[in-house]
Amino acid sequence: MDPITIGISGTILMLILFFLGVPIGFSMAIAGIVGFAYVVNLSAALHLVASDTFDMFSSYSFSVLPMFILMGCMAFAAGIGKKAFDVAYVIMGRLRGGLIIATAIACCIFGALTGSSAATCVAIGKSAIPEMKKHNYDPAISLGALACSGTLGFMIPPSIPFAIYGILTEQSIGKLFIAGVLPGILITVLYIITTIIVCWIRPEWGPPGEATTLKQKLKSLLGLIDALILFLLVIGGLFAGFFSPTMAGAMGAAGAVAIGLARRDLTWRRFLDGLKDSLRLSCMIYILIVGAIIYGHFITVTGVSQGLYNFASHLSPLGIIVLVCIIFYIMGALLDETPLLLILVPLLYPLVVKSGYDPIWFGVIITALCMVGIVAPPVATNFFVVKALAGEEVTMYSIIKGILIFLIPLTAGVALLIAFPIISTFLPSFMTY
């Protein structure tokens, strides 16, 4: 068997293991070990397990991940998400579809404190769903909006997908974070426009809430101070080159703890739960990364990536981006964002860079594509998070219907980001390091 056939067989084995319910990290590692043993030898494959595991676990560049995960969990434990929703609700609640608009804005704000889309969904959904029920919002539109708005946690910095992409491609994580700001705001605006249009056509889907005075609105803005301080500390520090990404994550985590303690929102129990959650989430991601690295070594020795490169080099640059979008749309419906990035980025990145595209811009595009994947069933974390939050009385069909409506602005956002790279590259162009 020639090496490329072995590489493809190994990939098919990995996909079979995925669909047989073997955890994704284990599947990648097993396919990588078996394949590497076949191509090189068993002893080398076994040693690869030890060296890859040790190198990965002790890699300083990866320490950015647990620090930003910790920051997100501590911001959640400190109740900053609820405050963000309360502010957005006071300001926007009076409008038709105001609660959905408030959800999108609150997700955008909380996304600035966490890199996780599921955490954003939970943090905002816990406050938003009861309010939406109380005001007789249509479950489809409100839950679909929440699932899609939660994805803003990926785009607005700090962002776990950006951190993983930065590590895999050796791009500046700071630049990637800054690059996500304008696209995140753009997608939030597209969600708001969609809500206004939908609620204009079907007013009964999003009835207006209680009116608030200007004084109440202005006073409510004080609730954003915590989020603003944390965002300025972390992203401002990164933008100014004052912190490395790991430092920024640790500062953010410490800042969230300090705010939680000062406001008396962070109890010892919640702190411990946040710490446990960060550790367990980090372990899951590290196992995925180790699996992907072992699998990546196998793919490298087979030359599959080179074969793919030769195949795709006949395509035009636009054709390559269209191919990337199609692959991400299909695979995104089947895999979570971390394995998706770990499998596809090493394969597609050289092609895209060779085509002359900006690596930072490409990072933004694939993060936006991950946002689509995270809400597209059957494997859609945000969809399941929202279903769990909404309870049994809401059908899965109903949520899918809402998600499909909000996939339109999300897809439009991806198209705009592809068509106008300046949206992603404008802010990073001011960074000198």
Next chain:
Amino acid sequence: MRMTDTAWFAKFRKSINTLSRWCERVGLVAMAAMALTTLIDVIGSKLFQLPLPGSTEIISVIQVITIAGGLAFSKIDGRHIRVEFLIDWLPGRGKAALDIFSSILGLGLFAVAGWMTYEHGLSLLGSGTKTFLLGIPLSLFSFWIAFSCIPMCFVIIIELLTSIERILR
């Protein structure tokens, strides 16, 4: 009487949970230490021009303690992502059969990982490999990963036995 209802199985499960919980506690302390070390480094370097010497080395080795420590309990907590939409359609026994298959593969993987990281630790010990600045011996951390694979293997064995019982029931 079902195997999973027996006293020895309950005791076995409890012991493994306790061991995993202790490993996780080590991981939790290490995670807090990671953040604290970074903070000390930031405050020292930015405010007092006194960066913590070898901070990246300290963070790297603490990261090993953190992640390896949390491995087993993250498995107990069901954190590892699986593609479930196909197997959800299967009847109970079919699902249990696939869980057995998955557990056997997982057990093999972590047994190999534990064994090979132990070997790796021995090789690092033999060569006296240490971190560049602070001279921290790296073998200890490879041994910690190897040790952390033990509760992980036992957690998977418990899952395996539970799945076997579901088939036999």
